[in-house]
Amino acid sequence: MNRLAEAIAGQGGKRALILSTPHQKAEAERIAASLGPLAAGLFHDATMHTPVDVTERAMAAYNAAGAxxxxxxxxxxxIGLGKAIAYRNDALQIVVATTYAGSEVTPILGQTENGQKTTVRGAGILPEVVIYDPELTLGLPVNISVSSGLNAMAHAVEGLYAQDRNPISSMMAVEGLRALKQALPQIVNAPGDIEPRSEALYGSWLCGTVLGAVGMALHHKLCHTLGGSFDLPHAETHAVILPHSSAYNAAAATDALKPAADLFGGSLGGGLYDFAASIGAPMALRDLGMKEADLDHAAELAARNPYWNPRPIERKAIRALLQSAWEGARPR
Ligand code: NAD
Known part of the structure; x- marks a missing residue:
């Protein structure tokens, strides 16, 4: 971790506020101790979907510490909390990324206030330094590793058919999918092995970079709606929806999706479903706490504001997609 001290000092930082979730508090304390006087304080209340009230408390801690x-x-x-602080005061951000979500390499911040999730983009939101240390991911529970890996793969699948894709973003997407397809089953079998952990971080960096570089479509819109309005967990929701959103768009983006279909075997939706099932991913929205009675409303929300997608957003077809995802049925 002396690389972290170098990174802080190298950017001109002198007093860092260390951020973590309550779950990773002990790890954060250990790292803070190794930083000596460079660590000015610790805030360990980071929360999913970046609630604004938590950000305000973290800002107070930042100011009190003279960070x-x-x-x-x-x-x-x-990482979202760090971005939210930097969005408000332009703080220098150094990230030690320990899941595969990819937020560390995007200029995107999602925040929640009064039950509404909104997204902002801006150069100041992108962290200045990212450190990937596979040793810190050895303790990432297998179920979170699996869902988080599928979350990363969703960035790549949508990146492949993005309207503003380019040859480099597509190359990165395919390589990211390949790396995660290889690493995730190995992590399930041997969560303490460093090689697949390293490969998964490499894949998540590629997929996250694609997310930051090109526009996303139906899949991310659906997950944003389900997470923001129905409070479903982020990575697990991505894991459940990915085979269904891929099947929805497969015929409308056959050429763009061909490298992914080749990786997962012919029908992309079915292939991704089988892959997810084989590594023990969550398969049904009903298992994540979604109520069947809310599916109509979710379909309406997801189809409400028009946005680009390779296949037009058809409310009835979206409702059918959500029903399949709720039941955990295999898409064709
Ligand atoms: P998370 O950050 O909530 O982590 C899940 C749980 O795993 C937490 O309790 C965390 O403390 C624990 N954990 C993380 N790494 C660990 C490790 N190595 N060992 C042990 N425990 C560990 O989950 P996530 O899926 O990474 O992030 C979800 C959030 O990120 C959502 O709010 C989502 O909107 C946001 N996100 C934003 C972007 C973006 O570009 N803006 C991209 C992806 C995700």
């Missing part, structure tokens, strides 16, 4: 930078140690929730 000049933040060090986010964790996944998308902790």
């Amino acid at each position: 000049d930078c933040v060090v986010a140690i964790g996944g998308g929730s902790t």
